[in-house]
Amino acid sequence: MAERKLFLGRRLRRLRAELGLNQSAMATEIGVSPSYLNHLERNQRPVTAQVLLKLAETYDVDLKSFAAAGGEGTGTDQLGEIFADPMFSGLAVPRYELVEVADNAPGVADAVSRLYAALVELRRQPAVGADEEERAPLAPQNWVRDHIQAERNHFPYLEEAAETLAGALGDPLALAEPLRRRLKDGFGVEARIVPPEVLDGASQHYDLHRKRLMLSSLLRPESRTFGLAYQLALMEFRPLLQKMVEAAGPSDGPTRRLLHMSLANYAAGAIMMPYEPFLEAAERHRYDIDRLCAEFGASVEQVAHRLTTLARSSAPGIPFFMLRVDAAGNVSKRFAGAAFPFSRFGGTCPRWNLHSAFQTPGRVLTQIVETPDGQRFFTIARTVERSVRLDPREDSALAIGLGCDVRHAPKIAYADGLDREAPLVTPIGPACTICPRVRCPQRAAPPVGQTLTVQETRKTVSPFPFLGG
The missing domain is CATH 1.10.260.40 (lambda repressor-like DNA-binding domains)
Structure with a gap:
C-alpha cells in the first residue's frame, strides 16, 4: 500500500x-x-x-x-459532508477549495461545522407554540462531543487523579467494596441495590438529602461498580471537574451539565482501569478485550471506550476509534484517539461489518477497510447488551466497532492469521451523499454534485450510476 x-x-x-x-x-x-x-x-x-x-x-x-491525522478541528472530509447538503446545490464547491479552508483557515472551518451542526439539530426538532420560528433549545451533545474530540478524548489531570485514587482503593477485581466504603467513610453516602420500580426507569439515582446512592438491581456487577465509581468521581474530583467545565466554557446550563457528567464518566472508567496498569495489561494481552474485561472486572463496552483514551504523551497506546450503533444503524457513541474516518453527521457505511455483528451475537468480527483517500484500518466488531433492560421482550443488543490504522494490527491478537502480504480489503466510504465510490451495490443515495448516467437500456450494479462509474 x-x-x-x-x-x-x-x-x-x-x-x-x-x-x-x-x-x-x-x-x-x-x-x-x-x-x-x-x-x-x-x-x-x-x-x-x-x-x-x-x-x-x-x-x-x-x-x-x-503528523497524526485528525483530532484538530474540522477536516476536508467533514467540510465535504457539509457542502453535500442539498441547500448548497448549485455551488459545486471543488475539493481543493475545501482543502484550502480546512488547512489555511481552520477557525472558519470549525465555525462552519458548528453552524451546520446547529442547523441539523434545528431540523430535527419540531416548532413549539404558535410561532413557527420558536423552537426548542438545541441539544448540547454536539458541543460536548466536539470538545471531547478536540482533546483527543484524553484528559491528563483526570487520569492522574484517578490513578492516585485507584491505587488507594486496591485490587480492581474487588473494587466495588472499597468504592462503597470510600463513599460511606469519606462522604457519608450509603449505597444500596434497589428494585427498578423504585427508580422509575433510571439505572441509578443519588438522593442528595438522605445521602443515599441507589443502584438498580437490573445492573450487572461491572455496571454497579461503574456506578459507584461515577458517584465517587463526582464527589472526590468535584473541584477539578468544575475547573475543567469552566475552562471549556459551555454556552448554556444543559451543555454544562452534560459535559460535567461526561467527564465524571471518563473519570469512573479511569478509576476502574487506571492508566499504567491498564496499558501494561493491554499490551501484555495484545489488546484482547475479553482478557481485559476479566482482569479489570469491566464490560466489553467499558474496555472498548477505555482503549480510545490511551493518549498519554509519555506512554501512548494504540490510537483506537470506537462507535456504538443500534440495529437500525443509529450511532449513539463516537470516540476517537486519532483519525476518525467516518461520517460525522450521517451514519456508517453498510459495507463495514459492524452491521453484520447483530447476526452473530457475541462473536468478534474482524475486517480491514479502506477509505476513499487510501487509508486502511483494522477493525473489530461485536455485539454488547445495554446496561439495563426494563422489558425482557425487547432486543437490547447494540454493536461496538473498534478500529485503528492497519499498521498497528500486528500488536492485536484479533489480527493473527491475517494475510499481511495480500490482505482482503473492503472499500468503504462516508455518507452515501458524499461518497465517491463507484459501482457500489449498497449505495442508498446518489452523490451530491455528480451527474447521474442512468440509461433505460442499461442497468448497473449501483442504482445510482454517475460519471466516472
Whole structure:
C-alpha cells in the first residue's frame, strides 16, 4: 500500500508562530529553502520524512502527535459532508477549495461545522407554540462531543487523579467494596441495590438529602461498580471537574451539565482501569478485550471506550476509534484517539461489518477497510447488551466497532492469521451523499454534485450510476 502523503501546512505555521520564527529563519534551521518551506505551509507540497525528522531533531517535536491525522478541528472530509447538503446545490464547491479552508483557515472551518451542526439539530426538532420560528433549545451533545474530540478524548489531570485514587482503593477485581466504603467513610453516602420500580426507569439515582446512592438491581456487577465509581468521581474530583467545565466554557446550563457528567464518566472508567496498569495489561494481552474485561472486572463496552483514551504523551497506546450503533444503524457513541474516518453527521457505511455483528451475537468480527483517500484500518466488531433492560421482550443488543490504522494490527491478537502480504480489503466510504465510490451495490443515495448516467437500456450494479462509474 502506498504511503499516505502528509499535508501539514497549518501545523507547520502554528509551530513556527509558537517559536517566534519567520519563514527564512525556520528554513535555515531545518535545512530547506524559504520557498520550499512556503510551499509546505501552503500545502502545495507534502511534508517528507526527512523534514519531519529534522523538525523533531531541531525543535524536539513529538512526531506521532505532529503528523497524526485528525483530532484538530474540522477536516476536508467533514467540510465535504457539509457542502453535500442539498441547500448548497448549485455551488459545486471543488475539493481543493475545501482543502484550502480546512488547512489555511481552520477557525472558519470549525465555525462552519458548528453552524451546520446547529442547523441539523434545528431540523430535527419540531416548532413549539404558535410561532413557527420558536423552537426548542438545541441539544448540547454536539458541543460536548466536539470538545471531547478536540482533546483527543484524553484528559491528563483526570487520569492522574484517578490513578492516585485507584491505587488507594486496591485490587480492581474487588473494587466495588472499597468504592462503597470510600463513599460511606469519606462522604457519608450509603449505597444500596434497589428494585427498578423504585427508580422509575433510571439505572441509578443519588438522593442528595438522605445521602443515599441507589443502584438498580437490573445492573450487572461491572455496571454497579461503574456506578459507584461515577458517584465517587463526582464527589472526590468535584473541584477539578468544575475547573475543567469552566475552562471549556459551555454556552448554556444543559451543555454544562452534560459535559460535567461526561467527564465524571471518563473519570469512573479511569478509576476502574487506571492508566499504567491498564496499558501494561493491554499490551501484555495484545489488546484482547475479553482478557481485559476479566482482569479489570469491566464490560466489553467499558474496555472498548477505555482503549480510545490511551493518549498519554509519555506512554501512548494504540490510537483506537470506537462507535456504538443500534440495529437500525443509529450511532449513539463516537470516540476517537486519532483519525476518525467516518461520517460525522450521517451514519456508517453498510459495507463495514459492524452491521453484520447483530447476526452473530457475541462473536468478534474482524475486517480491514479502506477509505476513499487510501487509508486502511483494522477493525473489530461485536455485539454488547445495554446496561439495563426494563422489558425482557425487547432486543437490547447494540454493536461496538473498534478500529485503528492497519499498521498497528500486528500488536492485536484479533489480527493473527491475517494475510499481511495480500490482505482482503473492503472499500468503504462516508455518507452515501458524499461518497465517491463507484459501482457500489449498497449505495442508498446518489452523490451530491455528480451527474447521474442512468440509461433505460442499461442497468448497473449501483442504482445510482454517475460519471466516472
